[in-house]
Amino acid sequence: MEKELTSKESLELITQMITKAKKTAGGDGGFQMLLWGWAISICNFGHYILTKLDFDAPYVVWLGLIPVIGISIWHGVTKSKKTGVKTHLDSVLSQLWIMIFVGIVIVLSFMSNLNMYQNPIILILASIGIFTTGAMVKVNLIKFGGIFLMAAALFSFFLPITEQYLVAGIAIVIGYLVPGYSLKRG
Amino acid sequence: MSPFSPLDPLLHSQLRLAVMSLLIGVDEAEFTFLKEQTQSTAGNLSVQLDKLEKAGYIEITKSFRGKRPLTTCKITQKGVTAFESYVENLKKYIE
Numbered sequence: 001m002e003k004e005l006t007s008k009e010s011l012e013l014i015t016q017m018i019t020k021a022k023k024t025a026g027g028d029g030g031f032q033m034l035l036w037g038w039a040i041s042i043c044n045f046g047h048y049i050l051t052k053l054d055f056d057a058p059y060v061v062w063l064g065l066i067p068v069i070g071i072s073i074w075h076g077v078t079k080s081k082k083t084g085v086k087t088h089l090d091s092v093l094s095q096l097w098i099m100i101f102v103g104i105v106i107v108l109s110f111m112s113n114l115n116m117y118q119n120p121i122i123l124i125l126a127s128i129g130i131f132t133t134g135a136m137v138k139v140n141l142i143k144f145g146g147i148f149l150m151a152a153a154l155f156s157f158f159l160p161i162t163e164q165y166l167v168a169g170i171a172i173v174i175g176y177l178v179p180g181y182s183l184k185r186g
Numbered sequence: 187m188s189p190f191s192p193l194d195p196l197l198h199s200q201l202r203l204a205v206m207s208l209l210i211g212v213d214e215a216e217f218t219f220l221k222e223q224t225q226s227t228a229g230n231l232s233v234q235l236d237k238l239e240k241a242g243y244i245e246i247t248k249s250f251r252g253k254r255p256l257t258t259c260k261i262t263q264k265g266v267t268a269f270e271s272y273v274e275n276l277k278k279y280i281e
Binding site: 008010017088 | 193199203215222279
């Protein structure tokens with residue numbers, strides 16, 4: 001591969017390699033957004049339906065998130081091993097979402113102090129994460145998802161607690177799944 | 187200073203330039219990633235990486251992932267400056 005390069009060939013090579021590196025590191029095709037989007041929306045709808053059916057412990061649906069956490073971590077770790085490349089963008093995004101996850105866990109731990117109004121707060125945290133992700137990867141549809149989640153959070157504060165689960169489910173479908181599928185399509 | 191400064195001979199080689207272009211946009215990259223993307227042989231790539239490291243353009247870290255050896259490469263500030271001035275010079279040649 002040692003040959004004399006012309007100036008034009010050099011520039012073409014530089015552009016080609018920069019594009020290759022970008023493509024390899026360019027996110028995970030929306031996998032995490034789709035995984036969490038489906039999991040959280042199903043849990044919200046499940047919680048809402050079980051409450052309406054007078055089920056004693058509608059919150060059991062949230063136990064379904066335990067394997068999702070495992071899948072999410074496993075996928076993140078194997079993806080970085082498989083690509084063989086680390087970027088600042090990937091690192092910032094994963095740190096952002098780890099902090100949002102920690103924030104959500106704290107909110108859930110103090111649900112009773114919040115008079116069970118945790119759903120709108122979780123939507124606000126998710127909204128910040130989605131909007132910032134959209135801004136960093138420069139995809140407007142993801143930013144729109146973040147704005148929609150923020151609007152849903154505001155709306156939720158005016159609703160009874162049970163209905164908040166329904167709104168959160170719908171908000172996650174639009175805020176996570178719509179941009180997630182758009183990322184997957186490429 | 188003449189508008190046509192000589193191009194850095196260390197970067198004006200296909201494989202070394204390809205490696206530097208891959209590394210410029212990332213924090214670090216593994217040897218296998220560089221080998222795949224440049225479609226080079228392990229032997230040739232090792233030689234060229236060694237030259238870049240000796241010039242202070244990249245840092246090479248050798249570690250283990252499980253039982254397998256892992257080589258990761260990272261561009262240094264000196265490497266970034268050299269790459270940028272190479273591109274600037276290249277533009278002058280094309281203009």
